[in-house]
Amino acid sequence: MTVAVAFLQPGWADWEAGAVLALLREHLKVQIEIATPTGDPETSIGGVLAAADYRFDDPVLSDADVFILIGSDAWSEGENPAISALIRQAFADGKPVAGICAGTTALARAGLFDGRKHTSNGKDWLEGVVPGYAGADHYVDTPRAVTDGKLVSASGLAPVTFAAAVARLVAPEAEEMIAGYEAMFAREFSAT
Numbered sequence: 001m002t003v004a005v006a007f008l009q010p011g012w013a014d015w016e017a018g019a020v021l022a023l024l025r026e027h028l029k030v031q032i033e034i035a036t037p038t039g040d041p042e043t044s045i046g047g048v049l050a051a052a053d054y055r056f057d058d059p060v061l062s063d064a065d066v067f068i069l070i071g072s073d074a075w076s077e078g079e080n081p082a083i084s085a086l087i088r089q090a091f092a093d094g095k096p097v098a099g100i101c102a103g104t105t106a107l108a109r110a111g112l113f114d115g116r117k118h119t120s121n122g123k124d125w126l127e128g129v130v131p132g133y134a135g136a137d138h139y140v141d142t143p144r145a146v147t148d149g150k151l152v153s154a155s156g157l158a159p160v161t162f163a164a165a166v167a168r169l170v171a172p173e174a175e176e177m178i179a180g181y182e183a184m185f186a187r188e189f190s191a192t
């Protein structure tokens with residue numbers, strides 16, 4: 001069974017976690033594990049208390065298949081060396097690594113954007129939080145998630161395309177279902 005670990009900081013963004021975790025678990029039967037900084041439950045922006053399976057520096061996390069960093073203002077406060085080492089190694093091992101909203105700052109700090117297309121909450125915003133990050137010249141200004149190899153990045157306003165991009169890396173054979181998922185949510189914005 002494929003195991004995805006979602007990293008939730010204090011004040012994690014409900015709408016960013018909901019789309020990707022539900023799509024992976026419900027439709028692709030991925031086992032979802034939750035990691036928090038200390039292994040204690042963390043409360044979302046909307047007040048949802050998420051129980052943790054692991055703490056950020058738990059060595060067992062390296063066994064996961066997919067790594068998802070959900071946005072929270074806490075990511076902007078500085079580098080977490082355990083996370084940087086973990087996602088660098090996971091990416092080097094060919095495992096999907098994904099960050100949305102401020103979760104992209106951890107990807108930038110780990111050097112994963114060096115030489116790779118990526119996006120975030122705005123190029124100026126990302127450079128303001130992670131000054132001089134490697135790969136800034138590969139920033140893509142788009143409202144949708146960006147995939148480069150096994151790396152997915154998105155702004156906090158793109159939870160559906162983020163979820164779909166992660167799902168495509170996990171189950172490329174499920175493209176028809178994933179495209180249908182995107183189309184279903186897109187209907188809200190196509191109505192006049």
